[in-house]
Amino acid sequence: MSQDSYAQSPISQIGDMLDDGLILTDLGGVILSANPAAVRWFGESLTGQMIFDVINHPNIGELFAKAADGAKRYEMRYEPTNIVQREFRMRLQRIGDQSVALLFLDMTLQRNLEKVRRDFVANVSHELRSPLTSLAGFVETMLSDEVPDPAMRTRFLNIMDEEAKRMSRLIDDLLSLSRVEVDEHIIPENRVNLVELLHSVGDSLTGRAMKKNMRIKITRPDNAQSCDAPPVIFGNHDEITEVFVNLLENAIKYGFDGSDITLAITMVAPRHLRIDVTNFGEGIEERHLPRLTERFYRVDKARSRQIGGTGLGLAIVKHIVNRHRGSLSITSTLGETTRFSVDFPLAPSQ
Ligand SMILES: Nc1ncnc2c1ncn2[C@@H]1O[C@H](COP(=O)(O)OP(=O)(O)O)[C@@H](O)[C@H]1O
Ligand SMILES: [Mg+2]
Structure with a gap:
């Protein structure tokens, strides 16, 4: 079969559908076709090259010869030296009388x-x-x-x-x-009034805050009041509560004694509610920000332990926010403010 007829053959069309790499060679090892995934990993213009020059593995020659010989399927692990940290399971099998198929399952x-x-x-x-x-x-x-x-x-x-x-x-x-x-994959469908929820979370943590002479203030700027949509999202009440308990506990733990914590609710386009939890404290160095939601990641492990932290709070927050199709962003200025902003899509009004 010529290279051109391979390009139009059903096997090549199946190859186009695969996320795994697929290369077809003749019995001598000349590449007849390669699917898009294989091209992405092993380079353009594979057609016409010898498979032994493309696959850089000490056993490729031996295994290929065995596969070309019989109907048995062979398999080996392949970690290309030229692609960083990828690992494939490579399968070789003769197809019909004239060709060998090499399938690359990405195990990375x-x-x-x-x-x-x-x-x-x-x-x-x-x-x-x-x-x-x-x-x-x-x-x-x-x-x-x-x-x-x-x-x-x-x-x-x-x-x-x-x-x-x-x-x-x-x-x-x-x-x-x-x-x-x-x-996480189930979208919650109960209606939750965020303003009511935030007030009750704020009340439940007032005692904790007062021990550090801190006050929790809830602000609702004009644009939230003037908007005709009520501050309602589709959500799970207990989970959303957990989000703000975690964020407020952190604000209390890591905020300066005697400072204020604010919970600001704003309407943001298009049809999202944003809640900013802001505290005044030591802040967080920029390099830590992307890792804060990893499980057990803490800026200062000893200190977090001493004040009763587990390092899981923000990981829980991130998962709950994801489940609600929301987003979380964190900004911090050292020695000044730290702000955790959570966005949720508004539920359509009934
Ligand atoms: N408001 C904040 N101000 C400063 N650092 C914070 C704040 N919130 C979280 N952090 C940092 O993020 C880390 C992870 O937070 P979290 O997952 O809630 O764990 P922890 O149990 O330590 O509170 C904390 O250990 C702390 O270093
Ligand atoms: Mg915490």
């Missing part, structure tokens, strides 16, 4: 996901082990009768109490995270 995404999962399990284990080790140490000390002083015993019990609470916070956050991940 799967490999990266596996790495993310492994890292996550390692992180969780580590985060749980440190309070557990501390707890076990104190239990042992208390059991050994070496602490007769009642004041000392009380102090140890308080530390143990803190460590137990830390583990329980971590587990609560892990459960929240897995719950929203499971539901």
Whole structure:
């Protein structure tokens, strides 16, 4: 079969539909056709080249010869040296009497996901082990009768109490995270009035804020009032509450004593509501901003731990916002303001 007739053959049309790379050669290894994915990875004008010059793998010659010989399918892992960090599963099989097909399944995404999962399990284990080790140490000390002083015993019990609470916070956050991940593809359909919700979240955290002499102010600029659409979005009430509890808790934790926190609600085009949570504090260096929503990412790990953080809050926020087809953006000026802005699409009025 000539190269031209290959280009019009059904197998070449199927190749066009594939995300995986597909190369067809004759029995001698001359490339007859390559689909768009293969061209993207291995270069233009593949047709006419020898497969052994294109695929840079020590076993390609041997494997190709075996495939060309019989009907059996062969497979090997292939990590091209000229493309950065890609990994393929390469399959070779003779097709009919005159050609060999090479299929390249891109395993990169799967490999990266596996790495993310492994890292996550390692992180969780580590985060749980440190309070557990501390707890076990104190239990042992208390059991050994070496602490007769009642004041000392009380102090140890308080530390143990803190460590137990830390583990329980971590587990609560892990459960929240897995719950929203499971539901992420489902668009919520209950109507949620954001202004009412923000007032109740603000009220529930006023006590916490007052301990640091901070006030939570909710502002609703004119354009939100004058707009005829009510501040209603399609959402899950508990999840949206969780978003603003997390953002407000952070604002309280990382804000300066005695400063104000503002929650501003504005209408933005086209038909979106934006809520800005702004606090005055040390701020966040720009280089950290893109990574803040990663699980367990904290600017200052020791400090976050000390003030009761788990490093999961913003990861939960991001997932919930995604589920609601919203967006999250973060801006910060060092030593001044930090602002978390959440946009949600407005629900159509009934
Ligand atoms: N308002 C803020 N001001 C300064 N830093 C913040 C603020 N909110 C979040 N951060 C930073 O982002 C990190 C991740 O936040 P989060 O996921 O909620 O975890 P944490 O449990 O530590 O609060 C925090 O450890 C902190 O370093
Ligand atoms: Mg937090």
